[in-house]
Amino acid sequence: xxxxxxxxxxxECGKICPxxxxxxxxxxxxxxxxEFLEVLIDYPLSVERIPRSAEKQGHKVLSVKQxxxxxxxxxxxxxxxx
Amino acid sequence: xxxxxxxxxxxxxxxxxxxxxxxxxxxxFRDIILGRDFTLFKALSVAILVEMIGFSILAFxxxxxxxxxxxxxxxxxxxxxxxxxxxxxxxxxxxxITYRLGEGMMGALMAVLGFGLSAMMGATGVLNPILKSLQNxxxxxxxxxxxTLANMVGVDLKIAMLVLAILxxxxxxxxxxxxxxxxxxxxxxxxxxGEAVFKKGWKWLPTGIVVGLIGMLSFPLSAxxxxxxxxxxxxxxxNIFQSLIKxxxxxxxKLKISALNWEGxxxxxxxxxxxxxxxxxxxxxxxxxxxxxxxxxxxxGLLMGFGAIVSGGCNIGHILSGVPQxxxxxxxxxxxxIAGGWTMAYFMFIRPMNS
Numbered sequence: 001x002x003x004x005x006x007x008x009x010x011x012e013c014g015k016i017c018p019x020x021x022x023x024x025x026x027x028x029x030x031x032x033x034x035e036f037l038e039v040l041i042d043y044p045l046s047v048e049r050i051p052r053s054a055e056k057q058g059h060k061v062l063s064v065k066q067x068x069x070x071x072x073x074x075x076x077x078x079x080x081x082x
Numbered sequence: 083x084x085x086x087x088x089x090x091x092x093x094x095x096x097x098x099x100x101x102x103x104x105x106x107x108x109x110x111f112r113d114i115i116l117g118r119d120f121t122l123f124k125a126l127s128v129a130i131l132v133e134m135i136g137f138s139i140l141a142f143x144x145x146x147x148x149x150x151x152x153x154x155x156x157x158x159x160x161x162x163x164x165x166x167x168x169x170x171x172x173x174x175x176x177x178x179i180t181y182r183l184g185e186g187m188m189g190a191l192m193a194v195l196g197f198g199l200s201a202m203m204g205a206t207g208v209l210n211p212i213l214k215s216l217q218n219x220x221x222x223x224x225x226x227x228x229x230t231l232a233n234m235v236g237v238d239l240k241i242a243m244l245v246l247a248i249l250x251x252x253x254x255x256x257x258x259x260x261x262x263x264x265x266x267x268x269x270x271x272x273x274x275x276g277e278a279v280f281k282k283g284w285k286w287l288p289t290g291i292v293v294g295l296i297g298m299l300s301f302p303l304s305a306x307x308x309x310x311x312x313x314x315x316x317x318x319x320x321n322i323f324q325s326l327i328k329x330x331x332x333x334x335x336k337l338k339i340s341a342l343n344w345e346g347x348x349x350x351x352x353x354x355x356x357x358x359x360x361x362x363x364x365x366x367x368x369x370x371x372x373x374x375x376x377x378x379x380x381x382x383g384l385l386m387g388f389g390a391i392v393s394g395g396c397n398i399g400h401i402l403s404g405v406p407q408x409x410x411x412x413x414x415x416x417x418x419x420i421a422g423g424w425t426m427a428y429f430m431f432i433r434p435m436n437s
Contacts (some may be wrong), residue, residue, distance in 0.1 A: 014369040016111060016173030016189040018116065018312060022431050025117075044185070044365050047103040048283050051268040053117045063271035070185075070365040072269075 004075065006038035007031065013071055016062065018044040021053060024076075028059060031078045036062075042070040050074055066080045085307035089344040092300045093351015094292040096313065097181050099296060100419060101359035102279070103289030105129075106178030108169045111420045112427045121286050121348070127254075128290025129297065133312070133406035134247035136298030136307065141240040146237055146301045149310045150409030151394055152228040157413040158217030161393025166422020168385025169397070170430060171378050172196070176315040176386060177246030178397035179379075180349060184247040184356025188370035196383025197316075197390075198323040205320050216419060231408040257284030278290050279363045300348070307344035312403040316390040324379070393418070 010027055012020035020041050031037060040075060041047055051061040060077040067073050099105065103125060110122035121302060140146040169175045172193035174182055175309075178284035179197065182190035203209045223233055265285065272278035286290070301312040325341040342350075360366035390396035393415045394403060400419065404412025 002202050014371050016187070016375060017106070017178075018112065018173075018431065019371075019375075021117070022435060026435060036188075042188075042364075042367060042369060043281060044101075045106065045109060048268075049109075049113070049117075049119065049121070050106065051102075052119060052121070052266075055266070056117065061268055066269075066364065069367045070360075071367075072368075074268075 007035035009038040039074040085344040089347025090351040093348035094355035097352035099357025100181040100358045103284045107175040125286035125290040130295025133297045138240045138244040149413045150407040153411035154220045155298030157216040158358040162418025163422035166419045171382025172425035181356035184353045185360045186368040192380040193383035196380040197387040200384040200387035229410040247314040267290040299391040315398045316396045318345035321346030
């Protein structure tokens with residue numbers, strides 16, 4: 001799984017609630033099936049909420065990793081919107 | 083225990099739980115319409131149910147005297163709506179911005195500054211006349227008591243709270259058993275109980291129970307300090323801002339911090355508790371959004387502060403502390419906060435996302 005290179009990376013660090021979630025969802029909507037989105041995010045609530053929302057939209061959450069301090073990397077496989 | 087120690091103690095516990103549970107009512111309500119996510123709403127509901135039972139037991143044993151807020155419908159509605167608009171702009175409710183200050187978020191700091199300033203102006207300053215006129219819409223019972231769901235139907239308040247809570251829990255449990263769905267968690271699993279408590283975010287059920295128990299604990303401690311009410315936020319920030327203004331007099335007075343009251347200490351405790359929780363979990367960092375958003379959170383804070391003072395309570399005073407006591411004023415205030423929040427969230431996020 002470490003070999004996956006994200007098609008796109010969005011940096012949502014520092015943003016306030018719920019911009020990281022809204023940005024992730026709108027970006028996912030624009031992406032194609034089979035692509036990978038990486039979300040860099042340091043807001044704890046969204047670190048937990050983005051994976052839930054992404055799966056609800058029919059995408060697959062591959063990993064959630066704490067990279068540096070509060071910053072997490074969420075890797076999502078785009079599987080089309082339910 | 084002095085009021086300051088007691089307030090700090092409750093606040094630190096509350097701040098710790100808020101940070102670990104990511105407990106924010108702005109998100110709790112907004113997520114229902116934005117993404118159909120009920121996680122935080124469920125945590126809030128559990129907290130209210132625990133408090134209904136807890137406050138009722140405290141009242142039965144004579145530990146506290148219940149203190150539902152009076153109905154001032156004009157003020158509750160107008161203030162609640164303004165508060166609801168504000169919390170969406172600010173990116174958090176009164177408790178949300180307070181605990182995120184402890185996480186090092188500068189957007190929350192700007193919101194808190196706006197919130198404290200306008201609440202203080204509403205409480206004592208130039209905005210006070212507007213508040214007075216809106217609060218003229220007060221309606222009490224025939225024997226001059228605050229209206230509650232209980233006295234509207236002629237039942238004893240503590241019995242009504244207990245019965246209603248048990249009824250809701252039974253219905254909820256039945257519904258939950260029928261649609262059983264396993265909750266998924268992402269990322270690495272906690273390897274020990276300590277790690278689950280200190281390093282990972284809490285799930286909605288433990289979050290709700292812990293917040294409810296802290297609410298229960300706060301009532302007698304706050305009452306012992308002469309403030310007969312459970313958790314609050316708005317009054318605390320007003321107190322802190324007023325203490326800061328009087329700082330010079332306090333220094334001259336050899337720092338006898340008599341200006342800080344129980345609620346002020348509780349709010350400081352929340353920031354401290356959240357800071358400790360965030361540090362342990364490696365979730366603390368000083369960070370800021372772009373300047374435009376900082377201005378937006380400040381304006382949101384201004385609206386929230388004024389709204390809370392007009393309405394007679396913020397989301398904590400009304401929803402977390404007032405609704406469990408079945409206060410009609412708090413129910414009207416709380417519903418207005420939700421209505422304001424949903425309206426603002428629709429125009430800011432839902433409509434742009436769908437177009």
